[in-house]
Structure formats: C-alpha cells, structure tokens
Amino acid sequence: MMLGIDNLNEQMKNELQKTISGGRRPHAVLIDGGTENEREEMAYLLAKVYVCNDDSSNEPCNSCSSCRKTDERIHPDIIKVTKPDDKKYFKKDDLKKVVEEAYQTPNEAKVRVFILSEMQLMKIESQNVLLKILEEPPAYTAFILTSETANSVIGTVLSRVSRFRIGEKNGELGFDEKAVEIVRKTSEAMLSNYEFDVISATAALDGNKQLTVNVLNLLALFFRDAVAVKNGGKPLVSELISETEKISYSFSTEKLLGFYDNMNELIRLTEGYPNYTLLSAQICAKLKT
Numbered sequence: 001m002m003l004g005i006d007n008l009n010e011q012m013k014n015e016l017q018k019t020i021s022g023g024r025r026p027h028a029v030l031i032d033g034g035t036e037n038e039r040e041e042m043a044y045l046l047a048k049v050y051v052c053n054d055d056s057s058n059e060p061c062n063s064c065s066s067c068r069k070t071d072e073r074i075h076p077d078i079i080k081v082t083k084p085d086d087k088k089y090f091k092k093d094d095l096k097k098v099v100e101e102a103y104q105t106p107n108e109a110k111v112r113v114f115i116l117s118e119m120q121l122m123k124i125e126s127q128n129v130l131l132k133i134l135e136e137p138p139a140y141t142a143f144i145l146t147s148e149t150a151n152s153v154i155g156t157v158l159s160r161v162s163r164f165r166i167g168e169k170n171g172e173l174g175f176d177e178k179a180v181e182i183v184r185k186t187s188e189a190m191l192s193n194y195e196f197d198v199i200s201a202t203a204a205l206d207g208n209k210q211l212t213v214n215v216l217n218l219l220a221l222f223f224r225d226a227v228a229v230k231n232g233g234k235p236l237v238s239e240l241i242s243e244t245e246k247i248s249y250s251f252s253t254e255k256l257l258g259f260y261d262n263m264n265e266l267i268r269l270t271e272g273y274p275n276y277t278l279l280s281a282q283i284c285a286k287l288k289t
C-alpha cells in the first residue's frame, strides 16, 4: 500500500507538519524508528512533497506527473542509494559518487532528492564523506536519510539534519537509569571544574563491565546531543535535556566533538578491554575540561 498523508497517524502527521511547515523544506532529513518499510514509505512521501509540481501547499497534490512518477518509483530526480546487495555496508566510493551527483541540476523537478537508505549500514568513515555536502548542499538538492535508530548516525551528521521520528515511544532507547544518573553527575562535575567530582561521579562504575559500556554509550550520545542543541537541533536523550543545554552553553562545538570522539575511542577499547577499573580512570582523563 502506498502511504499517503491520510494514512499517517496523528503523531506522524504532526511530525511531518513540523518538518515541512510554512514552505520550509529542510535540505536534509533523518527518518528513524518504525519498520524498514515504514521508513521507506515515509521517505518517498517526503520526497513527493519536494518534487510535486504544485508547491502551494505542504502536501503533495497526488495528481501531477511528478507525484505519479514518485508513486511508481520512477521519478528521475529521486535517487535511492543503498548498500550493495552482496556487501554488509555501504561502499565509500558510492557515497563519493553521491556527493558528485549532488551538484548536478535536477532533470525535471525543482529539487533532486537523494534517499540514503538505512544508515545503520553505513560506517563512520562513509558517513564522514557526506559531512560537507550535508552542511552546504546546492539549493536544488535535498537528502533524506533513513535509519533504524538515530544512534547509528554520527553526531556531526545528526547536527546537520532535521529529525523525523516514526512511532516514538517512551523509553524507546531504553537508557539504563543508573547510567543516566552517572552521566548526570558527571556532567555536573564537568561544569563545577573540580576534577575530583568527575572522579567521584565515575567511581560509581566500580569496575562493572555492563554499566561502564552503558555509561560510555550514553556519554557519547550526550555530547552528540550537546552539539546538536548548539546547532539548533533536538536532543535524543530526553532524560538529560537540562544537562545537555547547560553543557552545550559551557563548551565550544570543537570541545564537545572532542569529548564525543574520546568517548567513542573508549567504546572501541571496551571490546575485550580486560580492566574496567582502569577504564573509569581513563574516562576521567578524557573528560578533563
């Protein structure tokens, strides 16, 4: 079944209106949550809004040639990019090609739309290829990214997109309460400028492997959120909104990205890291303000 505006539930309708209201057409949108099929349908619905010949409303007219071609998935200005069937991940070269093609003018619509399908299958180095084009795409180019969860999208990409969530449920990301508490205390300690406070906040990890991994993941998300908030985006971790705002005011984007990178570096270390007590100390060292 083809998804139309009328088939959307209230939450998705609201989300769509938020994304495109007032003639606003963000140059890059991330659709996350829901099923792969829902994400794809939503991506094409949004693409249809972009290419519809009648741009007097926020909804596609569903009768012009562009709308019809979109429904039939044959619109020449809607380009879907996926990982190759025989590969586990996107090919970096394919994304370099996307960047080149993004500078070519549309064939018949006013906008050329690239759908980058299922970002959880795109490695960090490939996502990095997209940074520049996402920051300053030509006026006639738009990107629609889809992903299982926003967690799979690196912070620097996330801060450049408008986010469209399908089927947001409470606690969907399932953050561990204990981890949230430790990240909260850690952020307060970072703002207090007493190194000792960071040490005591992370002391609660107490060599606990799972908790350490949860805290590291949450810290990475937290710093990514801070960058997003600083750039006018929405945070992911609703449990830590006021902390995210405080930390985003207190540090430069560069510094926040540094913390984000540091946390990801430690996350990589946790794969087979034998000494979790030592890792707590490393977290403290990497969060030095």
Ligand SMILES: [Zn+2]
Pocket (backbone or CB within 6 Å): 051, 052, 053, 054, 060, 061, 062, 063, 064, 065, 066, 067, 068
């Ligand atoms: Zn139309």
